[in-house]
Amino acid sequence: MTKVSTIQRHMLVFGLLLLAAAWWCSHALADDAGRIKVSKGDVKIERDGKLMAAPVGTVVEVSDVVRTGADGSVGITFHDNSLLSAGPNSELVVEKFVFDSTTHQGEFDTRLRKGTLAVVSGKIVKQSPEAMRIKTPAAIMGVRGTEFVVKVDEPAAN
Amino acid sequence: MPRFFLAAAAIVAMAAGCAQTTGVPQAARWDRSAQPIEPEALRPAAAPSRNDLVVLLPKPNGTIGGVVVRSDDGKEILLDKAYAGAHIDGPGEMQPITYTADRANREFSSVVAALPGRPATFLLYFLEGKDELTPESEREVGRVFAEIAARPYPEILVIGHTDAVGTMQFNDQLSQQRAQRVRDELVKRGIPADRIEVSGRGKREPLVRTQEGVSEPKNRRVEINVR
Numbered sequence: 001m002t003k004v005s006t007i008q009r010h011m012l013v014f015g016l017l018l019l020a021a022a023w024w025c026s027h028a029l030a031d032d033a034g035r036i037k038v039s040k041g042d043v044k045i046e047r048d049g050k051l052m053a054a055p056v057g058t059v060v061e062v063s064d065v066v067r068t069g070a071d072g073s074v075g076i077t078f079h080d081n082s083l084l085s086a087g088p089n090s091e092l093v094v095e096k097f098v099f100d101s102t103t104h105q106g107e108f109d110t111r112l113r114k115g116t117l118a119v120v121s122g123k124i125v126k127q128s129p130e131a132m133r134i135k136t137p138a139a140i141m142g143v144r145g146t147e148f149v150v151k152v153d154e155p156a157a158n
Numbered sequence: 159m160p161r162f163f164l165a166a167a168a169i170v171a172m173a174a175g176c177a178q179t180t181g182v183p184q185a186a187r188w189d190r191s192a193q194p195i196e197p198e199a200l201r202p203a204a205a206p207s208r209n210d211l212v213v214l215l216p217k218p219n220g221t222i223g224g225v226v227v228r229s230d231d232g233k234e235i236l237l238d239k240a241y242a243g244a245h246i247d248g249p250g251e252m253q254p255i256t257y258t259a260d261r262a263n264r265e266f267s268s269v270v271a272a273l274p275g276r277p278a279t280f281l282l283y284f285l286e287g288k289d290e291l292t293p294e295s296e297r298e299v300g301r302v303f304a305e306i307a308a309r310p311y312p313e314i315l316v317i318g319h320t321d322a323v324g325t326m327q328f329n330d331q332l333s334q335q336r337a338q339r340v341r342d343e344l345v346k347r348g349i350p351a352d353r354i355e356v357s358g359r360g361k362r363e364p365l366v367r368t369q370e371g372v373s374e375p376k377n378r379r380v381e382i383n384v385r
Contacts, residue, residue: 035311035313036311037274037275037309037310037311038272038273038274038310040272056310056311057310057311073268073269073271073272074272075272075273075274076274077274077277077313077385081277081385083273083274083276085269085270085272085273085274086269086272087266087268087269087272088268090269116266116268116269117269118215118266118269118270118272118273120273120276121223122277125223129223130226136210136246137208137210138208138210138229138230138246138248138249138250139210139212139227139228139229139230139244139246139252140227140228141212141225141226141227141228142225142226142228143223143225144223144224144225144226145223145224146214146215146217146223146224146225147214147215147216147217148212148213148214148215148225148237149211149212149213149215149262149266149269149270150210150211150212151209151210151211151212151265151266152208152210153208153209153210153211154207154208154209
């Protein structure tokens, strides 16, 4: 075996490993977090700058922005059995969702930019209280295991 | 093989860098320094900058966990009773308030109505050493499957179990067969196969802990988790 072919072989291996790492990376970034189970009226998801309709069955990924119109409402079930729903004229962002289905350890951050949100906590909170957080423009809620509603309402400037 | 090590190190470094980017940027937090500083007296008291609200609801089973609401200036309100709430008038301006069931229902009915169905677990029991349902579970199975099929886009996890009679290998296989039978029935009733995950746990996870070799009807079961 010549020296050149050995180097070429190493380069091939390196290239393949690089491809594998890139695939793993893109996979890890596009985290599947939950699924839309209720979709009424105008419901859309903004992903990578593109706006798409979000009927029942649509996968919700980390960093998705979920928007509802004046007649819209949406319900999402996450992999840890947490439930979130948003009422009309709402905008929420799934900022972070990490869940280990064996240990139930994880972290779940959602931002409500406007509108209304209902929350039912799941396995992440049961395992580690306050590992689920809801962020609003002026406050952060640490969830210790419960159901609650949030409204974000910016009064019109006068 | 130093070159190989170099390549491996490069991959690990890439993976680590990539893992970091999945986190939430800290800059997304509300930045206090960006707020203009003005004397208290100059601020128009009648025009709060926000009208945000958090209200705790009672759980269907009556227990209340809790929510800690933290405003940006480090103020904290713990909500731990049904209909306890916090009103946020602006950054760092937060008051506890008490809601009533009527008022909460009125103001939040549309968002609460959009909550998906609660994830549920069903148990079906099997005849000793077989992948056939007990007569009791046979009577119940129609209702269970109908409830699952009625959910919008059901996602299902079917886990088979056995009692402690027989070898590990025998029970692993039996638990798989039981789970598979349930899966096949669900598919027959129109649930797409790709939404059903199947596993067998053999005799590893009994509901009722027994000595090795003991026949226990409660452990001969299939657990159906649906969400």
